[in-house]
Amino acid sequence: MGLRTPLFELHRELGARIVDFGGWDMPVQYTSQIDEHHSVRRAAGIFDVSHMCVVDLRGARVRAFLRKLLANDVGKLKLAGKALYSCMLNESGGVIDDLIVYFMNESWFRAVVNAGTRDKDLAWIRAQAREFDVQVQERIDFAMVAIQGPQARAKTATLLSASGAEAALALKPFFGVEVDGTFVARTGYTGEDGFEWMMPSESAVRVWRELNAKGVVSCGLGARDTLRLEAGMNLYGNDMDEKTHPFESGLAWTVAMEPRERHFIGREALEAILAERTASHTGRELIGLILEERGVLRSHQRVQLPGGAAGETTSGTFSPTLERSIALARVPASDAQRVQVDIRGKLLNARVVKPPFVRFGQPMMAIPEITR
Amino acid sequence: MSNVPADLLYTKTHEWVRKLPDGAVEIGITDHAQHALGDLVFVEVPESGRKVTLGEACAVVESVKAASDVYTPVAGEVTEGNALLASEPEAVNTDPYGKGWLMRLRPTATVDLMSPVDYQKLLQAEGG
Numbered sequence: 086m087g088l089r090t091p092l093f094e095l096h097r098e099l100g101a102r103i104v105d106f107g108g109w110d111m112p113v114q115y116t117s118q119i120d121e122h123h124s125v126r127r128a129a130g131i132f133d134v135s136h137m138c139v140v141d142l143r144g145a146r147v148r149a150f151l152r153k154l155l156a157n158d159v160g161k162l163k164l165a166g167k168a169l170y171s172c173m174l175n176e177s178g179g180v181i182d183d184l185i186v187y188f189m190n191e192s193w194f195r196a197v198v199n200a201g202t203r204d205k206d207l208a209w210i211r212a213q214a215r216e217f218d219v220q221v222q223e224r225i226d227f228a229m230v231a232i233q234g235p236q237a238r239a240k241t242a243t244l245l246s247a248s249g250a251e252a253a254l255a256l257k258p259f260f261g262v263e264v265d266g267t268f269v270a271r272t273g274y275t276g277e278d279g280f281e282w283m284m285p286s287e288s289a290v291r292v293w294r295e296l297n298a299k300g301v302v303s304c305g306l307g308a309r310d311t312l313r314l315e316a317g318m319n320l321y322g323n324d325m326d327e328k329t330h331p332f333e334s335g336l337a338w339t340v341a342m343e344p345r346e347r348h349f350i351g352r353e354a355l356e357a358i359l360a361e362r363t364a365s366h367t368g369r370e371l372i373g374l375i376l377e378e379r380g381v382l383r384s385h386q387r388v389q390l391p392g393g394a395a396g397e398t399t400s401g402t403f404s405p406t407l408e409r410s411i412a413l414a415r416v417p418a419s420d421a422q423r424v425q426v427d428i429r430g431k432l433l434n435a436r437v438v439k440p441p442f443v444r445f446g447q448p449m450m451a452i453p454e455i456t457r
Numbered sequence: 458m459s460n461v462p463a464d465l466l467y468t469k470t471h472e473w474v475r476k477l478p479d480g481a482v483e484i485g486i487t488d489h490a491q492h493a494l495g496d497l498v499f500v501e502v503p504e505s506g507r508k509v510t511l512g513e514a515c516a517v518v519e520s521v522k523a524a525s526d527v528y529t530p531v532a533g534e535v536t537e538g539n540a541l542l543a544s545e546p547e548a549v550n551t552d553p554y555g556k557g558w559l560m561r562l563r564p565t566a567t568v569d570l571m572s573p574v575d576y577q578k579l580l581q582a583e584g585g
Contacts, residue, residue, distance in 0.1 A: 117496050118495050
């Protein structure tokens with residue numbers, strides 16, 4: 086038996102198929118993964134993300150601590166509630182994890198890290214926190230749900246007090262606020278508008294049922310994966326890990342090399358990597374692929390570039406919105422417009438595209454005709 | 458509870474076999490199998506004329522989640538692959554024993570197939 090969230094019994098009652106995910110017993114789907122996916126693109130869906138690890142970081146020097154710990158710069162966070170997406174790197178520039186950190190106040194930041202990396206993340210954060218005298222508190226008392234889709238915010242607001250709803254609906258993208266003894270943030274992992282909502286564990290079942298009653302569809306990890314891949318968002322462990330660095334993982338935009346005097350962990354390694362990439366015009370990059378033939382891209386399929394170089398897919402699936410297969414792939418940098426992917430011994434044509442594939446319900450690219 | 462029609466034969470890898478009046482057989486995957494796979498988005502069936510051997514992986518069913526080989530419990534020559542599935546792979550989900558059949562072939566040899574009762578017992582033993 087794996088770890089269970091406060092919503093586990095409800096998932097079972099709702100008929101979910103349960104799978105192991107990073108040691109947690111989690112719902113992968115309730116009815117149909119594709120229907121759940123479409124409900125998020127077209128209306129609203131709710132996900133249990135209580136397995137993710139919420140960590141409160143407190144101390145007078147917490148900002149200085151995070152400016153060392155993270156590759157993105159929390160110095161950018163000036164307004165209370167503002168969130169920042171960042172990688173946490175090791176000294177070699179490899180990605181220990183990706184996370185979101187919220188600026189609560191000058192002595193309190195809140196981070197959300199992945200479930201599968203919880204233990205090593207906490208050990209690393211605690212080890213680095215000592216010299217800054219920062220307290221690290223895991224909020225196991227919280228449940229967290231994500232309500233996502235064009236109707237998600239309005240439907241969620243109906244469960245809040247009048248003042249809470251007003252504050253939640255006033256949130257700009259990538260901001261959070263404490264309301265009604267909970268924490269609501271306008272963030273997500275689907276490419277749609279919506280909220281991620283942390284609350285005391287005992288509230289979660291009631292919230293889920295009330296949102297179901299308002300037409301918000303229960304969605305499992307299966308739909309969460311197809312939605313995030315359509316949105317061009319990386320999955321830790323698939324698209325990057327400790328053996329890859331942000332520049333070859335489509336995450337250069339999350340690394341703040343300026344200001345130069347900020348010495349974050351991994352900086353020296355990244356500077357050397359950047360210098361090498363610039364000097365040699367080589368290095369790998371993460372690209373998007375859309376399959377031009379029938380079939381389904383999966384992770385770890387060989388990607389053949391026109392000049393003979395090769396790489397491999399890191400995530401692949403069928404995109405319910407595009408009705409084509411899509412993937413992320415790590416390949417030697419090139420200007421190739423088209424590649425071939427080895428799917429069970431057959432080489433199939435795929436077009437190189439720039440993620441995201443889908444945003445706010447709309448395809449972000451021309452959808453190829455199926456040629457075979 | 459999975460639907461296990463009484464007029465078909467089964468394999469322990471969750472294929473079904475229907476004997477047709479003309480001596481040919483029709484093969485598909487069971488209701489249990491389609492449910493376990495989830496929403497099918499791609500089905501590859503063999504071309505007619507292909508000769509297949511016992512236990513050969515000769516079709517592929519792919520759901521959003523995973524790809525799965527289909528093993529033929531019958532050797533022989535394929536007379537027809539279900540062309541409908543190129544455009545409507547979901548027919549395997551909605552009608553696994555009807556519109557969702559995968560292939561028809563003229564048999565030369567067959568492995569021991571399971572009766573509906575035995576297949577039902579297998580599903581119970583597997584917890585399905």
